[in-house]
Amino acid sequence: MTGVTDQPTPDPRTGSRTTSPGGGWGASGGPAWTGRAGVVLLVVAALVGRPDLALVGALAVLVVVGGRRGGPADVTARVDQVVEPDGPPGSLRADLHLGVPSGADAVRVRVDRPGYRAGEALVAVAGSRTLEVRVASVRTGRQRLFRAQLQAVAGAGQHTGPVREAPAGEAVVLPRGRGLAELPLPPRLRGSTGQHRSRRPGDGGDLRDVHPLGPGDPPRRVDWRVTARRAPALEQLYVRRTLALAEATVTLVVDSRDDLGPDPATWGGTQPARPDDSTSADLARQAAASVAEGHLSLGDRVGMEDLGVRRRTLRVGTGRRQLDRLVQQLALIRPQGRPPDRVRAPQVTAGSLVYLFSTFFDDEPVHLARTWQRTGHRVVAVDVLPQPRRTTDPRVELALRMVLIDRTDRLAAVRAAGIDVVRWADGAAATHLLEVARRSRRAPAHAGPRRGRG
Amino acid sequence: MSGADARGARLRVRPSVLGGLTGRGVGVGARGAGLRAARGAVVRRTRTAPVRLGLGPALPAAVLRLLPGALVLALGALLGTGDAVRVLAAAAAVLVVARPAWPIAGPLVLLAGLAVLTGPDRVTTGGGAADALGVPGPVRLAAVLLLLDVTLRALSLAAHAAWGGRVEWAVLGRAGRVALSTQLVVQPVLLLVLAVRAMSDGAGPGWLRVLALATAGLLLGLALPRARAGRETTARWPRGRRTRGDA
Numbered sequence: 001m002t003g004v005t006d007q008p009t010p011d012p013r014t015g016s017r018t019t020s021p022g023g024g025w026g027a028s029g030g031p032a033w034t035g036r037a038g039v040v041l042l043v044v045a046a047l048v049g050r051p052d053l054a055l056v057g058a059l060a061v062l063v064v065v066g067g068r069r070g071g072p073a074d075v076t077a078r079v080d081q082v083v084e085p086d087g088p089p090g091s092l093r094a095d096l097h098l099g100v101p102s103g104a105d106a107v108r109v110r111v112d113r114p115g116y117r118a119g120e121a122l123v124a125v126a127g128s129r130t131l132e133v134r135v136a137s138v139r140t141g142r143q144r145l146f147r148a149q150l151q152a153v154a155g156a157g158q159h160t161g162p163v164r165e166a167p168a169g170e171a172v173v174l175p176r177g178r179g180l181a182e183l184p185l186p187p188r189l190r191g192s193t194g195q196h197r198s199r200r201p202g203d204g205g206d207l208r209d210v211h212p213l214g215p216g217d218p219p220r221r222v223d224w225r226v227t228a229r230r231a232p233a234l235e236q237l238y239v240r241r242t243l244a245l246a247e248a249t250v251t252l253v254v255d256s257r258d259d260l261g262p263d264p265a266t267w268g269g270t271q272p273a274r275p276d277d278s279t280s281a282d283l284a285r286q287a288a289a290s291v292a293e294g295h296l297s298l299g300d301r302v303g304m305e306d307l308g309v310r311r312r313t314l315r316v317g318t319g320r321r322q323l324d325r326l327v328q329q330l331a332l333i334r335p336q337g338r339p340p341d342r343v344r345a346p347q348v349t350a351g352s353l354v355y356l357f358s359t360f361f362d363d364e365p366v367h368l369a370r371t372w373q374r375t376g377h378r379v380v381a382v383d384v385l386p387q388p389r390r391t392t393d394p395r396v397e398l399a400l401r402m403v404l405i406d407r408t409d410r411l412a413a414v415r416a417a418g419i420d421v422v423r424w425a426d427g428a429a430a431t432h433l434l435e436v437a438r439r440s441r442r443a444p445a446h447a448g449p450r451r452g453r454g
Numbered sequence: 455m456s457g458a459d460a461r462g463a464r465l466r467v468r469p470s471v472l473g474g475l476t477g478r479g480v481g482v483g484a485r486g487a488g489l490r491a492a493r494g495a496v497v498r499r500t501r502t503a504p505v506r507l508g509l510g511p512a513l514p515a516a517v518l519r520l521l522p523g524a525l526v527l528a529l530g531a532l533l534g535t536g537d538a539v540r541v542l543a544a545a546a547a548v549l550v551v552a553r554p555a556w557p558i559a560g561p562l563v564l565l566a567g568l569a570v571l572t573g574p575d576r577v578t579t580g581g582g583a584a585d586a587l588g589v590p591g592p593v594r595l596a597a598v599l600l601l602l603d604v605t606l607r608a609l610s611l612a613a614h615a616a617w618g619g620r621v622e623w624a625v626l627g628r629a630g631r632v633a634l635s636t637q638l639v640v641q642p643v644l645l646l647v648l649a650v651r652a653m654s655d656g657a658g659p660g661w662l663r664v665l666a667l668a669t670a671g672l673l674l675g676l677a678l679p680r681a682r683a684g685r686e687t688t689a690r691w692p693r694g695r696r697t698r699g700d701a
Binding site for chain 1: 502503504505506507508509510512515557559560561563564566567570571575576577591595598599602603606607609610611612613614615616618619620621622624625627628629632633636639640643644647651663664667669691692
């Protein structure tokens, strides 16, 4: 058998690939010639009476015969993606499970991945072994995993089994939030389950005032110390009234229509971006996940809209599960087909804070941001274009300058409309967002219509 | 959707991206070709990151690839003092380093045998004749047998090691144990032959030749069917190639 490459069958439960067994040991031409040479030397030594020559010949034959192997020689392999929630960021890991036949000394392994230099090794395996495979990757979203090629080696390299291949599966790499200290608030807060102080009376917030007990005030709110000071004869009871807590409603609008890396030469789409470069989609995922994590940790309600594909809309919700849904949804965003022409802006919940994650390479996000701003929403535009890399070609450089001038004009128009713009690609994104948050808090948010008592 | 579809979507939907990225004298209608031409000038070989394997203690495979060459040179130095032997050893060393997967081991054994045959008999009475360096013949022969064994093992392993790969020490350890077991057979046989030579006062007895011929016939029967089977079942390791994709 030469060049045996069986098609592996994917495990329907885990998605991992396993090679199928079959095939025996084979020797390359080398050992065969070595054995023949040894026999020739033995014969000549016997004829001329040279024991030293006979020993050399015998050694050669012994080397060949000693490596003799029988039985099946197949390596079985399975590649499983390993999700490391607390592992180092920027890496992708998989486990390669190897099973080798008896008699094998080693397995020749080659693991490759598109865009990476293949890792190759001769590894010692006794029965079974799990190899950790890792690449540095800053990319998120749907990713191809590793393809492994394997061959059992026996007899100190003289005999080999058939070559098997465990093809690459796919995995979704979830974006991770950056952890933002403070986030902006919308102009209006709603509900009563958040952690933001609202301006309406209710429970849970800071002290609002001390007021004579009236109808509807619960007796447990009576402040006896104030009452004793102001009305020693207890002719009037005083209660402490507090402000209510409220939550913000946040809508993440992600522009998934393009995925641009820092190298302008790849923007045309004929060349893939380097795997160690974060693209605009990666930055958008990370930025949106960070914002969602921050708001949901404060009890806010967060939803998502996709400018590229309408069915990716996620209604506002709160809690840990909503964060999981959002992160999963964000991981799946990518340019897909021809986006529909939007007649109207995506509808967002009244009084919500809108984060718009885009590269601002056309006028549509600018138009949408202005529309939302006009209808009373607070809009934060997050620019997710990576820092473009300089090119050596003057024509590309010129074209890049023109594109960036257009983009700068658009961002200026956004700022002119009173919309805060945060650039995510530079390291100061959290600081910019903090400034925006502080500005938004100077005009204290007020609660919307009362819900329930409070 | 494939990466090409995604890029296609961008080409169709975001004309402003490409509309801006048009080179001098390249109109919007021909911007695709213009862009490709412009990009051609800045395409460079990017430094690719490696796929890392979690191995045990390992050494660079380049060391293993170079090892047979060094061993062949040492073997050449041990076997003969003539220029022809050295030149042949150097050529063989280059060959085993460059193409370890080729069937070089057989010719290498034949060359070693030829060098032994053309040299003085190293298993002589009285411990063998010492050479110019004062090393007795049997000692030199023992060293040749050891070096040849290690060379053949290293060559077999090197055939499965890529220049940029790694080899675990455990693999070398196993090969070393196999070589040791062979030496445990060969070196005592050398001593036995020395003893027999000493007892028979220099000349080898006739039955020893008959025994050698019988052994050769037996080994011929053992080795040749195996070689035939080997030709049928050897699987060729695919050549490595740089893969491109939308990772």
